[in-house]
Amino acid sequence: MTTSPGDLPYRPCAGFMLLNEENRVFVGQRIEKRAHGTWQMPQGGIDPGEDKQTAALRELGEETGITPDLVEIITPASKPLRYDLPPELLGKVWKGKYRGQEQHWFLGRFLGSEGDIDLEAHDPPEFNAYRWIEPEQLPELIIPFKRQVYREILEEFRDHLPR
Numbered sequence: 001m002t003t004s005p006g007d008l009p010y011r012p013c014a015g016f017m018l019l020n021e022e023n024r025v026f027v028g029q030r031i032e033k034r035a036h037g038t039w040q041m042p043q044g045g046i047d048p049g050e051d052k053q054t055a056a057l058r059e060l061g062e063e064t065g066i067t068p069d070l071v072e073i074i075t076p077a078s079k080p081l082r083y084d085l086p087p088e089l090l091g092k093v094w095k096g097k098y099r100g101q102e103q104h105w106f107l108g109r110f111l112g113s114e115g116d117i118d119l120e121a122h123d124p125p126e127f128n129a130y131r132w133i134e135p136e137q138l139p140e141l142i143i144p145f146k147r148q149v150y151r152e153i154l155e156e157f158r159d160h161l162p163r
Contacts, residue, residue, distance in 0.1 A: 028127030065118025
């Protein structure tokens with residue numbers, strides 16, 4: 001018997017929108033082959049029993065080398081945001097166990113300096129480059145199937161972002 005994609009659960013995930021002192025957003029360029037060349041904010045799976053904020057800070061640290069003491073949390077998103085994988089990735093990503101992700105996002109301010117960023121802090125690294133962008137650029141840089149979630153993140157954090 002085959003499982004239909006609609007019967008699969010969403011993978012629990014936490015993400016971090018990190019602002020620098022100029023209110024620009026951190027994005028990293030993915031190394032992974034199927035997403036190579038695309039940009040995204042730090043995010044990843046929530047471990048069993050792990051608190052969402054702890055997971056978001058852990059993922060931020062693993063992907064950027066930025067430690068929690070260099071981050072001021074501004075606010076969590078008011079609700080989780082979901083996306084579904086496109087059909088060509090179903091069954092291939094996350095060992096085929098999930099239909100997409102349910103993401104819990106946090107907005108924070110980076111209190112450190114560029115020297116505190118280390119894309120090789122985790123083995124293997126997930127990003128090969130990073131940059132700081134204007135928030136409204138996020139949807140155009142993200143892989144297409146995540147664009148709607150990035151639009152929703154911008155809406156969630158709108159009151160805390162520059163106009």
